[in-house]
Amino acid sequence: MRNLKFSGLLAIVATVLAACGAEPHMEALDNPQSGLSTLDTTEVEAILHQHIAVLASDEYEGRAPATPGEEKTISYLQREFSALGIQPGNGDSYFQSVSVTETTTASDAVLMLEGSDYQVALSYGDQMMVSSQQQIPAISVLDSELIFVGYGVVAPERSWNDYAGIDVTDKTVVILVNDPGYATQDPNIFNGNAMTYYGRWTYKYEEAARQGAAAALIVHETGPAGYGWEVVSSSWSGPQIGLQAANLNLDKVDIEGWLTLDSAQALFAGAGLSYQQLKAAAADPGFSAVAMSDITASVSISNSVRVSQSQNLIAMIPGSQRPEETIIYTGHWDHLGVNLELPGDNIYNGAADNATGTAALLALAKLHAAEPAPARSIVFLAVTAEESGLLGSRWYSENPVFPLEKTVANINMDNLNTFGPMRDIVVVGDGSSEMENYLKEAADKQNRYLTAEPNPERGYYYRSDHFNFAKVGVPALYAASGEDSREHGREWGAEQAQEYTDNRYHAPSDEYDPDWDLSGAAQDIFIYFDIANKLSQETTFPNWFEGNEFKAIRDASASAR
Ligand SMILES: [Zn+2]
Incomplete structure (x- = not known):
């Protein structure tokens, strides 16, 4: 009965029931975000399901840059940000044109x-x-x-x-x-x-x-x-x-x-x-x-x-006191499109990669919109052409809309957890910047611990959009879902991650499944929300740790503040 056209709601109800009946020790974490927002985990989870189902549908053709799939994707995002009352981030436009070659x-x-x-x-x-x-x-x-x-x-x-x-x-x-x-x-x-x-x-x-x-x-x-x-x-x-x-x-x-x-x-x-x-x-x-x-x-x-134009989408909640100081969330909206030479299913839906992160931008927009105006601006940047070498974020970092020296931090989301609540959260490129201290504080509230990335040899810190912020000195946080499943333990969590890497990563089988348990992703989102809220009220700027290769650039740009 389940298919892409089906609303995810039934599945969500089923997932929540299953989760509730599973383990008594989860009760303490039923509202890990309590006090942070008027929305709860279940609501954020439903928001994610709703957007991922659309963005990863066959109709969006795998969201390749400069294709009809892009047109649908960015129009959808514009409508959704606008409906949430989040204003355009590039003057009176939601878009930043990126000149791409194909x-x-x-x-x-x-x-x-x-x-x-x-x-x-x-x-x-x-x-x-x-x-x-x-x-x-x-x-x-x-x-x-x-x-x-x-x-x-x-x-x-x-x-x-x-x-x-x-x-x-x-x-x-x-x-x-x-x-x-x-x-x-x-x-x-x-x-x-x-x-x-x-x-x-x-x-x-x-x-x-x-x-x-x-x-x-x-x-x-x-x-x-x-x-x-x-x-x-x-x-x-x-x-x-x-x-x-x-x-x-x-x-x-x-x-x-x-x-x-x-x-x-x-x-x-x-x-x-x-x-x-x-x-x-x-x-x-x-x-x-x-x-x-x-x-x-x-x-x-x-x-x-062929030269064509693709778009980064930029939406923002202006700061009430220091609007030029920004906290920038990023998530790439693009994926690999369609491969006509492939027999059978030839659409790279990119449901986990990165309809999840794109949906998370909208979920965070909704969370922030329900808050009183922040002192600093909160920016939602959905970038293009990540899959082609982090191009949309590189274009932004080379043509920044907000001054880089006053860009407080970047929080990047790429490929969120679809396997349910985790005891840990993974710091990709751990030991890099003070953003990890913020992460730790927020994770503590959910009774979660930080783990170093399990496969640092794969260089994930250089493989998503935050890296372009790092290269221009902006402390960039890239955390990933943990693997220590609250329900099934670490071995099971690692197996799920490995199964994804082996069978679905960058394959047409990266499809949306209404059975996904997105409660863990929702918890991660509350962590990012908590960090951004804190940063948005502060007057200080986080920096890279001593010895990090990007610290010198940040220190030099600080004098321009
Ligand atoms: Zn990705």
Whole structure:
């Protein structure tokens, strides 16, 4: 009987009944938000169900930027914010136009690897992926010498330089995914198991471009990447969204690509090298780049580039005393759209990712709207094109509507908990900023504890929109649902999270389920609401902890207040 057209109400009633009958110790937490708002958890839960059911419906076509799915999504959000009496946040407009490029690489690209003892033509999709950020129709790399540069990292503060003593101008660099800390699991090397920005693929392409390389190929491995090859091949095929650049991104490498582990191992063997040995050597500070025999890479790709406009949506409750000082909630409204080449269900509904966070913006708007005017402004920023590389939030951080030095904090929501109440709440990128103190105080009221993120090697702190606030110095909080389920325990909670990562993350099966228990998400929302309320009454500005890489930027901007 349950389907997407069905109101979630019956399911909510069922969920609440089940929860009530479950465990007596939950009673103390029946109203964990008591005193915070006139709304209760059940009401917030119902609000979430209502909005997620709409945003993740097939009608919204997977909410891809610059598609009819966007039109429906942002119109819906505008109507809902407006109906709540939340005013436009960009002058008299709810929108900030983001100039996006949509670049489609023809899927017939072939990567030729040729040496005296090794010739292979790797096919697009199942053996490699190639693309280009350059906003021009045709890009070629011809007979470019291959060189293995380990992790491709230049980190002066760690006395680490994988490009030391070599010139990779016009060469093709082959790079390992993640960083040496992950590889060694040694907490004294980089951040050990936790990924640093040097482990991110974005960084590796950026560094290769700074070094003058023609092409950069990252070797995919599921463990250190944090996702399987299907995620690489599906997210890099089809239209790639970028930001329009005055220099057409000609300063980027010509070709950015990935090799499957099989392709890479065959290449190393073809060059008379051992992949395993070199991989181990690359985690050593004494590593030097290695030429890959006489093997060269050639690839030509044709790009169709289309420029279009997508929108960030900005709504705000103006502060009564210091309106230019803002607390900014973010959640990305976009997801992956539709893949017409996929048989069967080809709509990426993105129900958890991130209809949940988008619905949470509306729930928070309703909570704040019921309060007396805050001293500082509360901003609701639903950003576009997160899935294409955090583009909407990057555009905002480069073209801020509110002064960054007076932006008190960012609270980001991406992929909320659909598994019910948790005893813990996870701090992504823990040890970063004073926002964690606020989080702890608010979590205490719900009798919940903070946990460090369970998979810091996946670099989630660099993988959602708060990161663009961090890069410009604004303390950014990204918390995630815990895994210590009040009802079923930690093992069960971890299993649910793993099941999602394995089967639904970035897949058409990330669909709305009216049976979802969103009471845990509602509790998280009360935590964010509590934090924002507190910040909105204060006159101080939270900062990064000592030693954090973003603190210097924040300290410098403080003088402009
Ligand atoms: Zn997301």
